[in-house]
Amino acid sequence: MTSTPRPELHLDIVKLIIDELHDFRPDLKTCALVCRSWVSQSRFYLFPTIHLNRRNNVSSFLALCASPYSTIPLARVSNLTIVTDLLVEDEHKDKQRVQNSAVFDQLLTWRSxxxxxxxxxxxxxxxxxxxxxxxxxxQSETAKSMLYSTFQTVTELKMQNILFETGDEFLGFLxxxxxxxxxxxxxxxxxxPGKASTTQSNASSSRFHTIELRNLFPYHCVEAIRAITPCHSLKNLSVHGVxxxxxxxxxxxxxxDLLVSAGPSLKSFGLCVQAVGRFRRLVDLGTDTSLQHIDFTENPNIRSITLDVDDSAYLVPFLERLTRSHYPPSLEKLHIPKLVPDLERRSTHVxxxxxxxxxxxxxxxxxxxFRCTQSVIHDIGDMPLHRDEENNFVxxxxxxxxxxxxxxxxxxEELKAKMPKLADKGILQVEEYFEEVSYPIQMLRRR
Known part of the structure; x- marks a missing residue:
């Protein structure tokens, strides 16, 4: 008895079907087991990210890669995360750090x-x-030689809690x-500190356009910033301080200096200072000169500035520096979220x-x-109550x-009255923020 041949779906149609299943992991796993021609598209959605750490150790991952039946290359992994210094006991901490540091070398030097x-x-x-x-x-010389071929497609690099010995070591990796x-x-x-870098980094490449600096403590971060300076192609700079x-x-x-090096390339700048409680009183930003070097006199094409600083004393000196620019006007968006003092800063003069x-x-x-935020903070105890059909207060x-x-x-309306000229231009945009004192319930709307 001859079996009737089953019609086969064209691979392009199969890919479209799998695309529709991108959020349904059980169905994607089933598709990946049907046949090899379905593996690539299924794995693309199943394994966009691979996360390696001590508990999910690199050795096990490399053993999987070494299998002659491995389909990892078909997954088209787009994100790789390597965490090599998890919490360890103090007496073994230094030894563990050395072992963890070798993880990257082990990964780069692997051969099937x-x-x-x-x-x-x-x-x-x-x-x-x-x-x-x-x-x-x-890294070993073999690992260094593999860096270029292994990460030649990477467009975004995220590094956290890393301390390099020298600027050359830092830029050698970049x-x-x-x-x-x-x-x-x-x-x-x-x-x-103080050792000039002799390495040319991608901070000078025309591809390189965005830098985000977060939690950079003053002891070592200054040398890291200077290592990536100059950056002539920098378009977007975001700085976050503690x-x-x-x-x-x-x-x-x-x-x-990093801003100056960007010159006409810079389009947007953001500064956020995560100061709370007593920390905001350690520095008087109205008289302190530590921010005087952050200006845009060499950036004629700046389009957007965000200053998320929990102390408005810095704002007048900052705006005064901007007015000294001799370039044609280019600034289109100015975002000052904490212009209006909140409940904790009611005594602050603006x-x-x-x-x-x-x-x-x-x-x-x-x-x-021109955007800022206006808050309404209320106590849950002031909420009006009435009795329902079961005589309960609601x-x-x-x-x-x-x-x-x-x-x-x-x-x-009170805010508009304080800045009538800005309000009359129709460019004052206020984000509304509602919060309950007893427990936070917030709504954010743009007016």
């Missing part, structure tokens, strides 16, 4: 015993590389990422009149959006929402 494939063959589609260590150890476009440094530093005391003159000068006057300067003539939500909406309207 069956066909000689390298780790570069496993990650031919890699776009994002994330590394989280405490201390960078020099220069291996030939397609790098975005660099995120979180707690990254250079140990030895508190005001970290923003010393050396830190400010390093960031300022010179709204001076700010309103400064924003009429010709430097701000291209400004189409919240009268309609009355409550109406009340807080009216309070918000009143505060926004």
């Amino acid at each position: 015993p069956h066909d000689g494939k390298s780790i570069a063959d496993m990650f031919r589609h890699l776009k994002t590389l994330s590394l989280d260590w405490t201390e960078w150890r020099p 220069s291996s990422l030939t397609c790098l476009e975005i660099l995120c440094l979180d707690g990254v530093g250079v140990r030895i 508190n005001f005391s970290d923003m010393n003159a050396n830190w400010s000068m390093a960031v300022g 010179d709204y009149k001076r700010i309103d006057e400064l924003l009429q300067h010709s430097y701000f003539s291209a400004l189409g959006e 919240v009268d939500e309609d009355t409550w929402l109406s009340w807080i909406s009216e309070e918000m309207e009143s505060k926004i």
Whole structure:
């Protein structure tokens, strides 16, 4: 008896079907087991990210790669995360760090015993590389030679809690990422100060356009910032500090030099200082000069500035520096989230009149959006109650929402009255923030 041949779906149709299943992992796993021609598209959605650490150790992963039946290259992995310094006991900490530092070397120098494939063959589609260590150890010559081929497709590098010995060591690694476009440094530093780098990094490449600096403590971060300076192609710079005391003159000068090196390429800048409670009183930003080096006199094409600083005393001196620019106006968006003091900063004085006057300067003539946040903070105990059919007290939500909406309207009108010139231009945009004191319930709307 001859069986009737079953019609086969064209592979392009199969791929479209699998694309529709991108959020359904059980179905994707089933598809990956049907036949080899279905593996690539199924694995693409199943394994976009591979995360390696001590518990999910590199040796096990490499053993999987070494299998003659391995389908990892078909997964088209786009994100690789390597965490090599997890919590360890103090008495074994130094030894463990050395072992963890060798993980990256082990990964780079691996070769399949069956066909000689390298780790570069496993990650031919890699776009994002994330590394989280405490201390960078020099790699072997074999590992260094593999850096270029292994990560030649990486466009975004994220590094957290890494301490390099020298600027050359730092830039030697960056220069291996030939397609790098975005660099995120979180707690990254250079140990030895004052040693000029002799290595050319991708910070000079025309591809490189975005730098995000987070939690850079003043002891080692200044050398890390100077290592990536100059950066002539820099378009977007974002800086995040822990508190005001970290923003010393050396830190400010390093960031300022990076801004200067970007020149006309720079389009956007953001500064966030995560200061709370007593930390915001350690530095008087109205008189302190640590921020004076952060200006844009050499950046004629700056389009957007965000200053998320929990102390508005810095704002008038900052705006005054901007007005000294001799370039044609280019700034289109200015975002000052904490312009209006919240509940904790009600005693803070904000010179709204001076700010309103400064924003009429010709430097701000291209400004189409000035954004800030207005808060309404209320106590849950003030909420109106009424009895329901079962004689229980319940919240009268309609009355409550109406009340807080009216309070918000009143505060926004009050803010507009304090900056009438800006309000008359129609560019003042207020984000509304509602929060309950007893437990946070927040709504954020743009007006």
